[in-house]
Amino acid sequence: MATQKVLKIRSVTPSFRRAGLVFTAKESIVLASALTADQIKTLKSEPNLVVVESEQSDDEGDSQxxxxxxxxxxxxxxxxxxxxxxxxxxxxxxxxxxxxxxxxxxxxxxxxxxxxxxxxxxxxxxx
Known part of the structure; x- marks a missing residue:
């Protein structure tokens, strides 16, 4: 089963915008391949966001x-x-x-x- 690298991201505030994306306190799953290296770096360094790198199987892709x-x-x-x-x-x-x-x-x-x-x-x- 193939897997994809994803970022699980949530805001520590009710809503927060960074790197052209909007995040809420509810976790969002973003495919790493859909982001540039600069966007990933920006998101990971942002103190108002909790960013966790993970992998998801292809059959989890529907949620994405x-x-x-x-x-x-x-x-x-x-x-x-x-x-x-x-x-x-x-x-x-x-x-x-x-x-x-x-x-x-x-x-x-x-x-x-x-x-x-x-x-x-x-x-x-x-x-």
Whole structure:
């Protein structure tokens, strides 16, 4: 079974941005191959992040694609026009259909909710 080098990263604050990525107190798994050497060095030296190098088997890769999809959805949420009511639910969350149109794929309510939670943490978090 093949393995991949990953970084398990979590913020010591509710939300923290470094090396072009956003992290929360919940652990994120990032493929080392998706980062540059400089990004890895920056992340590992950041005192506001806990970074652990690890390996994951290929069958654990689905969780990585989930992380990537949520990160992509967070970016799309930031691009939504807040003045267009049809893009938002009555509860103030983005419509899954609005995200699907931008993402060119299906988006579940659970994925939308995870991305929305991360987006909100990002808005109030440190840079």
């Amino acid at each position: 694609s989930d992380v990537n999809k949520i990160a992509s959805l967070v970016e799309l949420i930031s691009e939504l026009d807040v003045d267009k009511q049809e893009l938002w639910t009555n509860g103030g969350k983005p419509q899954t259909s609005a995200l699907e149109n931008m993402h060119s794929g299906s988006v579940s309510a659970k994925e939308r909710d995870s991305a929305w939670e991360l987006y909100q943490a990002q808005q109030g978090g440190a840079e």
